[in-house]
Amino acid sequence: MEHASAIVKSWYKLADDLTELLEETHSCDVIIKVGEENDFEIFKAHSLILRARSEYFRAALSTTWSRKNSNGFYIIKLYNMNISYDIFGEVLFYIYGGYVFAPGLEVTEKLQLMIAADVLMLDHLINFLEEDLICNEKDYVNRYTSEVLLTVVQILGCKELLEICEKKLLCRPRNLFYSKEFLSIPRYYLIGFLERNILGLNEITIWDRVLNWGIHNTPECKSLNTKNILDWTMEQVDALKANINEFLPLIRFFKMDPKRFIEKVGPYKQIFEEDLYDEIIKYHEKFIEFEPTYEVLSLRLNSVILNESCLKPIASWIDLPEDNRSSWYDKYVKTNTKINYEEIPYDFHILYRRRGSKLTETEWCKYVYNQGPTLTVIKVKDDDYRCSVTIFGGYKSISWSEENQENRVGGDGFVFSSYTMSEYINLRWIEKHLALNMHLGSGNHSHDFRLGKEIYVKSSAYTIDTIEVFKVIKKEVL
Numbered sequence: 001m002e003h004a005s006a007i008v009k010s011w012y013k014l015a016d017d018l019t020e021l022l023e024e025t026h027s028c029d030v031i032i033k034v035g036e037e038n039d040f041e042i043f044k045a046h047s048l049i050l051r052a053r054s055e056y057f058r059a060a061l062s063t064t065w066s067r068k069n070s071n072g073f074y075i076i077k078l079y080n081m082n083i084s085y086d087i088f089g090e091v092l093f094y095i096y097g098g099y100v101f102a103p104g105l106e107v108t109e110k111l112q113l114m115i116a117a118d119v120l121m122l123d124h125l126i127n128f129l130e131e132d133l134i135c136n137e138k139d140y141v142n143r144y145t146s147e148v149l150l151t152v153v154q155i156l157g158c159k160e161l162l163e164i165c166e167k168k169l170l171c172r173p174r175n176l177f178y179s180k181e182f183l184s185i186p187r188y189y190l191i192g193f194l195e196r197n198i199l200g201l202n203e204i205t206i207w208d209r210v211l212n213w214g215i216h217n218t219p220e221c222k223s224l225n226t227k228n229i230l231d232w233t234m235e236q237v238d239a240l241k242a243n244i245n246e247f248l249p250l251i252r253f254f255k256m257d258p259k260r261f262i263e264k265v266g267p268y269k270q271i272f273e274e275d276l277y278d279e280i281i282k283y284h285e286k287f288i289e290f291e292p293t294y295e296v297l298s299l300r301l302n303s304v305i306l307n308e309s310c311l312k313p314i315a316s317w318i319d320l321p322e323d324n325r326s327s328w329y330d331k332y333v334k335t336n337t338k339i340n341y342e343e344i345p346y347d348f349h350i351l352y353r354r355r356g357s358k359l360t361e362t363e364w365c366k367y368v369y370n371q372g373p374t375l376t377v378i379k380v381k382d383d384d385y386r387c388s389v390t391i392f393g394g395y396k397s398i399s400w401s402e403e404n405q406e407n408r409v410g411g412d413g414f415v416f417s418s419y420t421m422s423e424y425i426n427l428r429w430i431e432k433h434l435a436l437n438m439h440l441g442s443g444n445h446s447h448d449f450r451l452g453k454e455i456y457v458k459s460s461a462y463t464i465d466t467i468e469v470f471k472v473i474k475k476e477v478l
Contacts (some may be wrong), residue, residue, distance in 0.1 A: 015097040021046060022096055030061070030074045034088045040077075041085040043092060047074055053095045055121040083116045091116050094125055102132045107140045111151045118155045126157045134161055145169055146179035153189050171304050171466075173200040177209040183216040194250035197341040200304035202350070203252045204264050210251065211268065214244035229267055241271040248272065254292070255299040255347075258284035298341055298475070302350040305379045305391060305468055310418065310425055311344050314375070317414050317427050318346065318395055318472065325429045348375060348470035355466045358452040364438055368400050373413075373472040376440060378447065378455050380462040391418045392447045392457060394440030395472070396433055410435040415447055417457070 021027070028044035035041055050057035057076070060066060066074050078088070090113055094100050102110065110129050117125040133141060133148070141148050141164065149165035152158035169176045176182055190213060193199065199206065215221045220239040221232070229237070253261060261284065269277055279292045301311070351374070352367040368374065377393040398404060398411035410433030418425040430442045440447040448456040455462050 011098075015099065018049070019093060019097040021049070022092065029068070029072060030076060032076045032078060032088075034078045034081075034083055034085055037077075037079050040079065041088075043088060045092060045095075049096060053122075056119070081116075081119055083119065084112065087112045087116050091120060091122070091125075094122070100125070100128070102129070102136070107133070107137050107144075110137070111148065114151060114155060114158070118157070123157055126155060130158050130161050134164065141165070142168065146176050146181040149176070150181040150184060153186060170200065173304065174205075177201060177205070182209065183213055185213075187217075191247070191250065194247060196300070197298065198301040198303055198306065198308055200302060202302055203256050203300060204260055206300075207251050207253075207256075207265060210244065210247050214240055214247070218243045229270065237270045244271060245273075248276065249294065250297075252297050252300055253280045254283050254294075254296045298344070299347045299349070301348055303348070303377070303468055303470075304353070305377045305466060306348075308341060311341075313425055313427065314395070314416070315344050315346050317416075317429070318373075320414075320429065325431075345475055347473045347475055349473060350468065351471050352469040353466065359438075359449065359464070359467060360452060361437060361450070364400070365402070368469050370399050370401050371471045372399050373397050374400065375470045375472050377468045377470075378449060378464055379466045380455065381465045392416070392440075392455060392462075394430075394433075394447060396440065400437070405435055405437055408435040410442075415441040415445060 022045075025044045028046055030045045030047050030050060032043040032045060033040040034043060047057075047061050051061055060076050061074055066076070068074055083091075087109065090100055090105070090109075094117075100113070105113070110133060114126055114129045117123075117129065130152075141161075145165050145168045149162065149169065152162045152165065190210070194206070194210070218240050220236045253265065256265070261280065276294055279294055282290050283292055283296065301308075351371055352363070354363070373396060375393065375395050377391065379391050382390065392415070394415040395413040396411055397413045398409065404410070412429075412431050413433060414427050414429045416425055416427045428441075428445050430445065432442055433440065434442050434446060436450075438448070438450045444458060446457075449464065449467065453464055455464055
C-alpha cells in the first residue's frame with residue numbers, strides 16, 4: 001500500500017510540473033486559435049505534449065498538415081467547432097495534467113467538455129466524464145434526459161450513458177418528442193426511433209413531430225407557418241419534401257384512422273410521392289383486390305411498459321387452445337427478443353394510460369368499457385422496496401361492461417407477471433375472471449387495482465407507476 005501511495009504522489013507531482021508549463025509561454029511553439037474567424041482567443045502550447053496526448057493534434061502537427069511560420073510557431077485554427085474559450089482551457093489543462101477537477105464544473109460544462117474531447121479525439125477524457133455523469137450526476141440526467149441525450153448521441157464512445165438516456169425516454173417518449181432538443185437530434189438517430197415497432201406514442205403525434213423536425217431543419221421553411229402550406233412556394237415545398245422523404249415510409253400512415261389522416265396529413269399531400277398518397281387513400285377506402293406496392297407496416301404498439309420480446313408469449317396465450325390450458329396452467333415462458341413483429345397476430349390499440357395520479361372507477365368506465373377483449377398492463381414503482389416483480393397484467397376475453405358485471409360474467413383469459421419483460425414472463429390461465437370492475441384474475445391469482453394508486457397481488461400491496469389498457473384486435477389477413 002505504501003508503494004502504491006508513493007506512485008500516486010509521484011503522478012500528482014508529474015501532473016503539477018506539466019501543468020506549470022502552461023504558464024511558461026516562452027518555450028511554446030504552437031498557437032491555437034479558438035472561436036470564430038473574427039472572434040477568437042489565442043492559446044499557446046508545446047507541440048511535443050500535444051502530439052503525445054491527442055490523435056487530433058498529432059495529425060494537425062504532422063509535416064503533411066502544418067509548417068512553422070516565420071516566428072517559429074505552428075498555427076492551429078479551431079474555428080466554428082462549438083468549443084468555447086473556457087472549455088478549451090479545461091481541455092488544455094487535461095492534456096498537460098491528465099485530469100480535470102469534475103466537482104468544480106457544472107453539468108452543462110461537463111457536456112460541453114465531452115463534445116470538445118470528442119472533436120479532439122481524447123477518448124480517455126470522454127470515458128472519465130461519462131463515468132462521472134453516470135455516478136455523480138444522476139439527478140441531472142433524470143431531469144434533463146433529452147439535453148444529455150442530444151450531447152451523447154453525437155459521441156460514439158458514450159454508449160452506456162446513451163443507453164441510460166434511451167431507457168428513460170422510452171418510458172416517457174413525449175418528453176423527448178416535445179422537447180426543444182428533439183428538433184436538433186441527428187437525422188440517423190430519428191430514423192432509428194421511427195424504425196421501432198414500440199414507441200409509446202400514437203402515429204398522428206409521431207407524424208406531427210417528424211413534420212416539425214423537417215420544417216425546422218429545412219432552411220427554406222424554418223420561418224414558415226406550418227398551418228398554411230398552400231401559401232408556400234413550390235421551391236419551399238420541394239425543399240421540405242426532399243428533406244423529409246426518407247421518413248415517410250417509416251410512419252404508419254396505412255394504419256391511421258382515415259378521418260384523422262385526412263385532417264392531419266391531408267394538408268401536406270404535396271410533400272408525398274403521388275403514388276404513395278394515392279395508395280394510402282385506396283387502402284383506407286378498402287378497394288376490392290387492391291394490393292399496395294408500398295410496405296404496409298403493422299400498427300406500432302403504443303406502450304411505455306411492454307416491449308417486443310413479451311408480445312409473442314402474450315399473443316400465443318390469447319390463442320391458447322382450450323384442451324391445452326390445463327397443461328399450461330402456470331408457466332414461466334422465456335421471452336424472445338429476436339421476433340418478427342409481423343408474425344404477431346394481433347394489434348394492440350391503446351385505450352387508456354394513466355401515470356402517477358389516482359386511477360378512478362369513473363375513468364375506467366369511460367375509457368375501457370364495451371371495447372371487447374382487452375389487455376391490461378400495470379408497472380409498479382421501480383423503487384418500491386416490496387417489489388419482487390415490476391410488471392403485472394392480464395388478458396380478458398370479453399368486454400369490461402356494466403352488464404357483464406351485474407350478471408357476474410367475467411370471461412376467461414390469463415394473468416401474468418414479470419420482472420423486466422426481457423427475460424421471463426409468468427403466465428397463469430384463468431378459466432373465469434372475477435366479475436368485478438378493475439380486477440384481473442380469480443381467487444388467489446388475481447390483481448386488484450380498485451384502490452387507484454396501489455395494486456394488490458396475493459394480499460401484497462405495490463405502488464402503481466403506470467397503467468395501460470389495450471383493445472386486442474385480430475389483424476386483418478390481406
